[in-house]
Amino acid sequence: MTTDITAMLWDTDPLYHAHAPELEADLASGAAETKAFRVAYLGKVASLDAAGLLEALRRYEALTELLVKPQLYAHLLFAADAGNDEHKKLSQRTAEFGNLMGRELLFFDLEIMEIPDGGFAEIVADGGLAGYRHYLESVRKFKPHTLTEREEQLLKLKNLTGAEAFTRLFDELSASFRYRMELDGEEREFTGEELLGLLHHPDATVRERAFAIFLRRHEEEGIALGAIFNTVALDHGQELELRSYRHPMEPTNLGNEIPEEVVNRLMDVSEANYGLARDYFRLKARLLGLPKLKNTDVYAPAGETDRHYTFEEARDLVLEAYGAFQPRFRDICAAFFAERRIDVLPRPGKGGGAFCMGMTPSLSPYVLLNFTGNLRDVATLAHELGHGLHFVLAQKQTMLNYHAPLPLAETASVFGEMLLTRFLLERESDPQVKIALLCAKIEDIIATTFRQNVLTRFEERMHKERKEGLLTSSRLCDLWWEENGKLYGDAVEMIEPYRWGWSYISHFIHARFYCYSYTFAELLVLSLYRKYLEDGETFIPTYVGILESGGSLSPADTVKPAGIDLADPHFWQKGYDFLAELIEELKGLVAKQ
Known part of the structure; x- marks a missing residue:
């Protein structure tokens, strides 16, 4: 395998060559196929027999694959270089295209929900639909929380200028951040990922300075980041109300097919075991020769301290x-x-x-x-x-x-x-x-269990409190500090800039819970x-x-x-x-x- 810089970049040509007419052709074909599908099935899904529904599902799958390919390609380009104007335009264009096609196809799931229970049981008993039974049942679970087609279309349309727009703003803003720091006697520019990578540096002062610089840069954009988080939470809260959900995590739990009591038990058991993490943090402090860890020391190298991997x-x-x-x-x-x-x-x-x-x-x-x-x-x-x-x-x-x-x-x-x-x-x-x-x-394991539990508790509190009114950036900082404090206890000292640790977690913006x-x-x-x-x-x-x-x-x-x-x-x-x-x-x- 070659190791030149080209080999370090992904090759998206198997999807589309740059400026290739195939992408335009797929967009045109997708729009035409969507129109044809709507003409063929609008108002008819609930009356289809098993063979008819099977044919519709197969046609719907083929259409879905056709529609999603340009969107995935554009997302890859945008992720690799969010500063490129052409990538921005293509990403936005395909997102708007996907939103429009999605609005035209909303009827299909809605009409699956309208199949009478008795008729549905009879249809899915047909062997030909065995492979789609789980999908069909998953769609029908959302019936109590689903609106009319026109209302669903309007909500999807407004997403472009609502939550989706703020998600895009978060991504572009985060990708635009530049950081300067002195390292090994030389001041230079770092990306955010490079600074976070320094949390594994053997020098404690380097670790703390790198993380502090990273967090302070986010604090400088506190007005924008606070507005983004508030808007995303408000949007979610309004949708919960429109769809008659009881609490912020319910749509996620329903989509995940995980009962609320199982999720609650998962989180409760995690919190009951926070002491394991604190036990480890105290052991890590001894390994590093420190009286107590700071949260910038959690990932410090222990044992072999200077290993670098190509x-x-x-x-x-x-x-x-x-x-x-x-x-x-x-x-x-x-x-x-x-x-x-x-x-x-x-x-x-x-x-x-x-x-x-x-x-x-x-x-x-x-x-x-x-x-x-x-x-x-x-x-x-x-x-x-x-x-x-x-x-x-x-x-x-x-x-x-x-x-x-x-x-x-x-x-x-x-x-x-x-x-x-x-x-x-x-x-x-x-x-x-x-x-x-x-x-x-x-x-x-601590990061993917206990820390993720902390993140979930913070997100839960953020959504619940946003229902009562605007959350200032200071309040978001307080919620973050409190939930992390429950994990760290007296075993880890959090550095003051970590109050802004919530502001760079993209999962809070991209997907609820x-x-x-x-x-x-x-x-x-x-x-x-x-x-x-x-x-x-x-x-x-x-x-x-x-x-x-x-x-x-x-x-x-x-x-x-x-x-x-x-x-x-x-x-x-x-x-x-x-x-x-x-x-x-x-x-x-x-x-x-």
């Missing part, structure tokens, strides 16, 4: 880890590099964080990284390739069943990180390296991984089946073959028991020093 090293380690579990997994992941479907390095204008974009059953997924070379970045590569693996395996499903339900969306990514950690631990003999690896894994899915997935994966350790290779077909199912089943039915019962009141505690075992394993290594 991207080629990270690639090879991750591929080996996946290959040791299942050779086919290695081949699937290797294709991302060979086909240049990964955008690697941070740069001005590029979106922050990392993501894997699942496309459609016929289009290959893409990965965006902001790789800076620390161990956490290697784990992030394993994480995002886990998503990619999930999307590829789910391509045996059709479009309406392609995307896994949100609570399972992080399953393969978190499992991939666990595979990487154990692979690295097994090949290392140096106790200092083992300590560093265990610390990194424990910190990752996404964050508890990380907690869900992490604890689920710890159970799956423990089962793998118990069953060995006989577990692998069960795991592959979970990933291949995509969104064709509910979360509970998807994981049932692995012997997991999400309704078990003790299920979530088992994941935290596994975390406790890892902390004890770390204590054993530390004691031998």
